[in-house]
Amino acid sequence: MYRKRLLAATNIFGELLITAGVLVLLFLAWQLWVNNALVASSQLNRVAQNSQHWSTGAATDPTTDDFGKPPVLAHVGKGETIGNLYVPRLGAASTRAVAESVDPHMSLNRGYFGHYSSSQWPGQAGNFALAVHRSGWGTGFAQAQLLRTGDRIYLETATGYYGYTVRNIEYVKPTSVDVLNAVPGTTRSAVAGQSILTITTCSPQDGNVERLVTYAVLDSWRPRSAGPFSDLAPLMKKA
Amino acid sequence: MYAALWRILPGPTWARVTMLVAGAVIVVTLLMMFVFPAIDDFISSTDPAVN
Numbered sequence: 001m002y003r004k005r006l007l008a009a010t011n012i013f014g015e016l017l018i019t020a021g022v023l024v025l026l027f028l029a030w031q032l033w034v035n036n037a038l039v040a041s042s043q044l045n046r047v048a049q050n051s052q053h054w055s056t057g058a059a060t061d062p063t064t065d066d067f068g069k070p071p072v073l074a075h076v077g078k079g080e081t082i083g084n085l086y087v088p089r090l091g092a093a094s095t096r097a098v099a100e101s102v103d104p105h106m107s108l109n110r111g112y113f114g115h116y117s118s119s120q121w122p123g124q125a126g127n128f129a130l131a132v133h134r135s136g137w138g139t140g141f142a143q144a145q146l147l148r149t150g151d152r153i154y155l156e157t158a159t160g161y162y163g164y165t166v167r168n169i170e171y172v173k174p175t176s177v178d179v180l181n182a183v184p185g186t187t188r189s190a191v192a193g194q195s196i197l198t199i200t201t202c203s204p205q206d207g208n209v210e211r212l213v214t215y216a217v218l219d220s221w222r223p224r225s226a227g228p229f230s231d232l233a234p235l236m237k238k239a
Numbered sequence: 240m241y242a243a244l245w246r247i248l249p250g251p252t253w254a255r256v257t258m259l260v261a262g263a264v265i266v267v268t269l270l271m272m273f274v275f276p277a278i279d280d281f282i283s284s285t286d287p288a289v290n
Binding site: 015016026027035102108109116134135174175176179180202206208211 | 290
């Protein structure tokens with residue numbers, strides 16, 4: 001009798017363990033594929049909606065590339081949309097919206113690039129610093145290691161298009177907050193006319209022990225009335 | 240546990256299998272729609288930000 005009860009209890013315990021194992025696998029499947037795909041597709045919709053909402057209908061005007069100094073982008077509140085970030089090297093499907101704050105609930109876990117509120121803004125002397133997931137949460141930045149010096153990154157906003165060129169990439173410790181400084185990696189104050197884009201993401205791809213940091217320099221600007229950069233227009237159609 | 244569940248369910252084998260599959264689909268859907276999103280914040284530790 002005692003033996004039989006013990007056997008039944010062991011059976012139930014074993015089944016509970018198997019159930020727990022299945023639950024963990026289901027959770028991983030949700031995180032890596034289900035949620036990832038859902039968030040990614042809602043981001044692509046959002047990107048297209050933003051583009052449409054800001055649209056002036058202007059086609060690319062090739063007559064000039066010089067529209068003067070990029071204006072400082074108007075600040076927005078936490079959780080609000082700043083723009084759409086296009087990374088041609090990673091393809092149109094990698095496009096994601098940018099939102100204010102790096103709070104996971106407000107931006108990162110909803111697939112956005114999140115703007116470090118302590119850093120500066122596009123067009124402003126200093127550092128426009130963003131964070132983005134590298135795996136899961138609908139990220140478009142999983143293949144960030146493919147970015148090379150000279151690659152273009154575009155920020156589409158309500159007022160125009162900011163064009164950045166990748167300067168370098170760097171692997172740092174998760175505590176290296178100095179990459180967010182006005183002149184990244186230093187304690188110097190912002191250099192007039194130098195506006196940097198810094199993107200921090202996880203490294204290794206599914207890990208948490210390092211950060212992959214991509215630095216790009218703002219070197220061009222087009223108002224919405226002039227239409228997008230010629231190599232940005234096809235990406236916007238596909239996104 | 241699962242043996243007991245099998246015994247409790249009424250009907251022939253095909254009916255029990257159908258009920259169990261339907262039950263599993265419902266459970267997995269509820270997990271993915273409500274439970275996993277709710278516990279994600281407590282479980283996941285990957286943080287792409289520097290801090």
